[in-house]
Amino acid sequence: MDFVMSCLSVGENGNLSIGGCDVAALAEEYGTPAYIMDEDQIRENCRVYNRAMQEYYGGNGIVLYASKALSCKYIYRMMKEENMGIDVVSGGEMYTALKAGFPAERIYFHGNNKTDDELKMALENGVGRIVVDNVFELESLNRLSGEMGKTADILFRIKPGIDAHTHSFIRTGQIDSKFGVSLENGEAENIIKMADDMENLNVVGVHCHIGSQIFELEPFELAAEKMMTFIADLKDKYDISIKELNLGGGYGIKYTEGDTPIDYDKYIQAVSKVVRRISEERGIPLPYIVMEPGRSITAETGLTVYRVGAVKEIPGVRTYISVDGGMGDNPRYILYQSEYEAVRVNNPLAEKTVTATLAGKCCESGDILIKDAKLPEIKVGDLVAVLATGAYNYSMASNYNRIPRLPIVMVSGGKSRLAVKRESYDDLIANDL
Ligand SMILES: Cc1ncc(COP(=O)(O)O)c(C=O)c1O
Numbered sequence: 001m002d003f004v005m006s007c008l009s010v011g012e013n014g015n016l017s018i019g020g021c022d023v024a025a026l027a028e029e030y031g032t033p034a035y036i037m038d039e040d041q042i043r044e045n046c047r048v049y050n051r052a053m054q055e056y057y058g059g060n061g062i063v064l065y066a067s068k069a070l071s072c073k074y075i076y077r078m079m080k081e082e083n084m085g086i087d088v089v090s091g092g093e094m095y096t097a098l099k100a101g102f103p104a105e106r107i108y109f110h111g112n113n114k115t116d117d118e119l120k121m122a123l124e125n126g127v128g129r130i131v132v133d134n135v136f137e138l139e140s141l142n143r144l145s146g147e148m149g150k151t152a153d154i155l156f157r158i159k160p161g162i163d164a165h166t167h168s169f170i171r172t173g174q175i176d177s178k179f180g181v182s183l184e185n186g187e188a189e190n191i192i193k194m195a196d197d198m199e200n201l202n203v204v205g206v207h208c209h210i211g212s213q214i215f216e217l218e219p220f221e222l223a224a225e226k227m228m229t230f231i232a233d234l235k236d237k238y239d240i241s242i243k244e245l246n247l248g249g250g251y252g253i254k255y256t257e258g259d260t261p262i263d264y265d266k267y268i269q270a271v272s273k274v275v276r277r278i279s280e281e282r283g284i285p286l287p288y289i290v291m292e293p294g295r296s297i298t299a300e301t302g303l304t305v306y307r308v309g310a311v312k313e314i315p316g317v318r319t320y321i322s323v324d325g326g327m328g329d330n331p332r333y334i335l336y337q338s339e340y341e342a343v344r345v346n347n348p349l350a351e352k353t354v355t356a357t358l359a360g361k362c363c364e365s366g367d368i369l370i371k372d373a374k375l376p377e378i379k380v381g382d383l384v385a386v387l388a389t390g391a392y393n394y395s396m397a398s399n400y401n402r403i404p405r406l407p408i409v410m411v412s413g414g415k416s417r418l419a420v421k422r423e424s425y426d427d428l429i430a431n432d433l
Pocket residue numbers: 066069087110172209211212213248249250251292293294295296
């Protein structure tokens with residue numbers, strides 16, 4: 001039996017090990033609960049994408065890390081070192097990246113309701129691209145750019161009308177979505193024509209993102225086909241040249257044994273064939289390609305280690321194993337009924353003889369990490385690791401019940417260090433007046 005995360009192994013002492021570090025020793029050193037991430041694996045994932053960009057597009061493009069998956073200064077510094085760009089979706093993410101010294105020109109600013117202050121911040125700092133979502137934003141951006149004496153390089157977020165098979169909350173490419181303008185009814189075409197006449201804006205590209213945790217090739221190929229056709233139509237009809245095509249992220253990862261992600265390399269190869277074919281057929285130059293993977297860069301590189309505080313067997317009904325974290329550090333079950341796998345830190349490959357629900361410590365019945373998890377015998381005091389929590393956990397964490405947020409421990413080559421400190425009770429009251 002294997003782990004769902006390839007960076008895990010079993011150490012000589014029989015404990016779970018990540019990036020050459022004993023998880024029990026890390027739990028001792030940094031306390032529980034804690035996120036533990038394999039830095040080398042994050043870097044390798046970036047390199048897989050950068051190599052694919054080189055191989056299939058001859059390097060004519062950029063890979064952005066969609067930093068909503070996990071945003072902190074440490075990771076932005078890593079992304080800079082790995083020659084990645086980043087996607088930010090709020091003033092807060094942008095601020096964090098800039099404070100980490102991330103180069104502004106490699107930042108793409110997304111969002112369906114950017115405030116004037118956020119747009120000004122992007123313009124002031126020379127953020128590389130602003131991905132415009134709607135006509136109101138377009139007008140604000142043109143006005144603000146004029147007032148500030150700047151020209152903004154923009155892309156448009158477009159709904160290509162593709163319904164990828166994933167949880168309805170994380171689908172974004174279909175017509176009924178709050179994100180972007182739609183291809184179908186001429187909305188996209190109209191807004192681009194409008195922007196083309198605006199003095200302070202430079203229309204550089206188009207963007208789509210069809211959803212997240214997608215396991216199929218076809219929706220990506222279809223999106224690329226629709227977007228390339230749209231680019232060619234704009235050229236034919238209005239002589240508008242779109243130089244940049246941003247195809248978003250969304251590649252699925254392995255949370256449980258049942259998940260069957262495709263090699264990222266294969267997605268990129270398949271999509272590049274579509275892009276090249278339409279470029280030839282329609283006689284338009286190959287656009288500069290942008291990709292925005294988030295989850296697939298960090299999810300499988302991280303785990304969350306918890307300590308068990310209570311085991312409650314309700315005869316004939318269910319057994320609850322309660323740990324010292326929960327929906328505050330991982331809200332994905334309560335939001336999407338997401339599935340995870342957990343292992344006992346000691347002897348993690350022991351036979352799974354127990355079915356029990358791994359519950360959090362929040363005052364909420366739905367505060368569950370894994371419903372009916374398959375586990376080995378677990379007793380109070382044991383350490384349990386929930387796997388593949390490296391994306392959309394820390395970044396979606398809350399202080400519900402005034403529980404301090406967890407630290408992020410990075411491991412690399414058998415050594416560990418803190419990327420984010422554990423919040424203290426004083427941090428919790430720091431803004432209380
Ligand atoms: C615009 C945009 N780009 C990229 C991503 C990253 O998606 P994923 O983490 O699924 O790769 C998202 C999130 O779904 C997004 O909204």
